[in-house]
Amino acid sequence: MDVIWILLGLLLGLLSIQYMKLRQAAALLPPGPTPLPIFGNLLTIKFQFHHKTLMKLSEIYGNIMTIWVGQSPAIVVTGYEAxxxxxxxxxxxxxxRPTTPYxxxxxxxxxxxxxxxxxWKLQRRLCLQILRSLGFGKKDLEGRVKVEANQLVEIFSSQKGRATDPNRCIMNAxxxxxxxxxxxxxxxLRDEVFHRLIDATNVVVDFGGTHCGQLYDTFPWLMHRLPGPQQAMYKHLHFFKQCVLQEIRQHQQNPSPEPQDVVDYYLEQISKAKDDPSSTINEDNLITVLMDLVLAGSETVTSTLRWALLYIVVYKDVQVKVQKEIDELVESIENLKYEDRLSMPYTNAVIHEVQRFTSVGPVGLPRQCSQDFTLLGYSIPKGTTIVANLASVLTDHKHWKFPDTFNPSNFLDEEGNFQGNKSFLPFSAGHRICLGEHLARTELFIFFTSLLKTFSFHLPQGVTEVNMSGIFGTTFKPHPYEICAVPR
Known part of the structure; x- marks a missing residue:
C-alpha cells in the first residue's frame, strides 16, 4: 500500500513539474486556454481543430492565440488581417509543413x-512544369473537363428524375x-478498383482531421498498437500506394513515344537524373506526388459541387436565376467555355458563394515556421506550428456584406456585376497555396453550369428538411443526401 502511495506521489509530482513548465512556455507565446499536462488543450477543443470552436476561442483570446496539442504549441490566427x-x-x-506523425x-x-x-521546392517546380506541359491553364485541359461533365450529365439523365445520391458519380467525374x-x-463508375480507390482517398483525407487523428499525432506509439480507425487507415493507405505503383509499372512496361501524362513526364525526368546519386527525382517521390495530386484534385472539388447542388435545392430562387442566365448565353452544354463566366456574373457569384459559405478546407493544412519571426507583436520561434482559420476569413464581418448567410450578393455590386473580394481565400495563400487552383475553378464552373443547363434539381418527394450542418474532418463535407435531377 505504501508503494502505491509513493508511486501516486511521484506521478503527481511529475505532472506538477510538467504543468509548471507548460505555464512558463505558454507565457512566452500568444494567449490561449491554460494547457494541461499530457493533453495540452486537446480536451478544450475536443480533439479537433474545428473552425467554429477556434472562432469562439478567438473571441476570448484574440485573433492570434496558442492551442497546445499535447506538449506542442500551435499558433492559431483568425480573421483576414491576421x-x-x-x-x-x-x-x-x-x-x-510540420512533420506530424500522421x-x-x-x-x-x-x-x-x-x-x-x-x-519540396524541386518537386513543386517540376510538377508545375509537367502540368503546364499537359495543358494546365489552357483550353486543351478544359476540353478534358468538358468530356467528364458530359459523362456526368449522362449519368444523371439515366436516373430519369429518380432520387439518387450524387456523391459517387460526382467523385467519378x-x-x-x-x-x-x-x-x-x-x-x-462501375469499376470496383475505382470504388475502393474512392474509399481509400476519403479515409486518408479525413483521418488527420478526426478525433482519432489528433490522438494519433499526440500518442503515435500507443495508437499504432491499439485497435481503431487508424488500423483501417493503414490498410487504405497501403492500397492507395499500391494502385499508384501499379500505374507506374504499367507505364514502364509500355512506354509512350511521347509523354502523355504526369507519370510519363516524371519517368522521363528520372531517366535524365539517373546518373546523379543525390537527385530526389526518383520513384519514391513520384509515388507521393501522384498521391498528392489525386487527394488535392478530388475531395475538395467533389465536396464543393455536392454543397452547390444542396444549396440550389434549398434556395430555389437561386437555381431559377442561374438557369435563366445560362439559357440567355449558352445554347447547349457543348458550347460552354470557362471564359463564359465573365458573361455570367450571377452564376459566377453563386459558385464563389458556395466556396465562401461552406469553406470545404476550413482550417487548411498546418504550416510550420522555417525561422524565428514576429507575428502581430509576438515572437514566434522556429519550428512552431501555425494554423490559419480560413473559414474565419471567409466570414469576416469587416469584409463581407452578408458574412453569416448564403447570399450571392457577396460577390455582386449594385449593378449586378461580379465583384471579387480580397478576403476570398478558399485555396489558402502564400507559398503553399493550392497547386491546382485554376483547374478547380474550371471544374466547378463547367460541371455546375452543365448540370444546371440540363436539369432542374429538387429534393425527393416527401423530403422537407435538409441537414446543412456538415461533417467536419480535414475537409468539410455535406451529410449524405439524395436529389432528383429532372431534365429541363
Missing part, C-alpha cells in the same frame, strides 16, 4: 504537400479529370 499577415506578408517564414507516415517527407526544404492527367486513362 491570416494575411501570417500567410502572405510572412510567406517565406511559414513555408514549411503526415510523416503518409508521405515520409516526400512529394509536395508534406515535404519541406529543397525537396472529378477524379477522372485528375486520373487522365496523372495516368492517361479514366475509370468507369
Amino acid at each position: 491570416v494575411k499577415q501570417c500567410l502572405i506578408d510572412n510567406a517565406e517564414q511559414v513555408s514549411n 503526415f510523416k507516415y503518409y508521405a515520409e517527407e516526400r512529394g509536395i504537400i508534406f515535404s519541406n526544404g529543397e525537396n 472529378v477524379g477522372n479529370v485528375m486520373s487522365a492527367v496523372n495516368f492517361g486513362h479514366t475509370y468507369s
Whole structure:
C-alpha cells in the first residue's frame, strides 16, 4: 500500500513539474486556454481543430492565440488581417509543413504537400512544369473537363428524375479529370478498383482531421498498437500506394513515344537524373506526388459541387436565376467555355458563394515556421506550428456584406456585376497555396453550369428538411443526401 502511495506521489509530482513548465512556455507565446499536462488543450477543443470552436476561442483570446496539442504549441490566427499577415506578408517564414506523425507516415517527407526544404521546392517546380506541359491553364485541359461533365450529365439523365445520391458519380467525374492527367486513362463508375480507390482517398483525407487523428499525432506509439480507425487507415493507405505503383509499372512496361501524362513526364525526368546519386527525382517521390495530386484534385472539388447542388435545392430562387442566365448565353452544354463566366456574373457569384459559405478546407493544412519571426507583436520561434482559420476569413464581418448567410450578393455590386473580394481565400495563400487552383475553378464552373443547363434539381418527394450542418474532418463535407435531377 505504501508503494502505491509513493508511486501516486511521484506521478503527481511529475505532472506538477510538467504543468509548471507548460505555464512558463505558454507565457512566452500568444494567449490561449491554460494547457494541461499530457493533453495540452486537446480536451478544450475536443480533439479537433474545428473552425467554429477556434472562432469562439478567438473571441476570448484574440485573433492570434496558442492551442497546445499535447506538449506542442500551435499558433492559431483568425480573421483576414491576421491570416494575411501570417500567410502572405510572412510567406517565406511559414513555408514549411510540420512533420506530424500522421503526415510523416503518409508521405515520409516526400512529394509536395508534406515535404519541406529543397525537396519540396524541386518537386513543386517540376510538377508545375509537367502540368503546364499537359495543358494546365489552357483550353486543351478544359476540353478534358468538358468530356467528364458530359459523362456526368449522362449519368444523371439515366436516373430519369429518380432520387439518387450524387456523391459517387460526382467523385467519378472529378477524379477522372485528375486520373487522365496523372495516368492517361479514366475509370468507369462501375469499376470496383475505382470504388475502393474512392474509399481509400476519403479515409486518408479525413483521418488527420478526426478525433482519432489528433490522438494519433499526440500518442503515435500507443495508437499504432491499439485497435481503431487508424488500423483501417493503414490498410487504405497501403492500397492507395499500391494502385499508384501499379500505374507506374504499367507505364514502364509500355512506354509512350511521347509523354502523355504526369507519370510519363516524371519517368522521363528520372531517366535524365539517373546518373546523379543525390537527385530526389526518383520513384519514391513520384509515388507521393501522384498521391498528392489525386487527394488535392478530388475531395475538395467533389465536396464543393455536392454543397452547390444542396444549396440550389434549398434556395430555389437561386437555381431559377442561374438557369435563366445560362439559357440567355449558352445554347447547349457543348458550347460552354470557362471564359463564359465573365458573361455570367450571377452564376459566377453563386459558385464563389458556395466556396465562401461552406469553406470545404476550413482550417487548411498546418504550416510550420522555417525561422524565428514576429507575428502581430509576438515572437514566434522556429519550428512552431501555425494554423490559419480560413473559414474565419471567409466570414469576416469587416469584409463581407452578408458574412453569416448564403447570399450571392457577396460577390455582386449594385449593378449586378461580379465583384471579387480580397478576403476570398478558399485555396489558402502564400507559398503553399493550392497547386491546382485554376483547374478547380474550371471544374466547378463547367460541371455546375452543365448540370444546371440540363436539369432542374429538387429534393425527393416527401423530403422537407435538409441537414446543412456538415461533417467536419480535414475537409468539410455535406451529410449524405439524395436529389432528383429532372431534365429541363
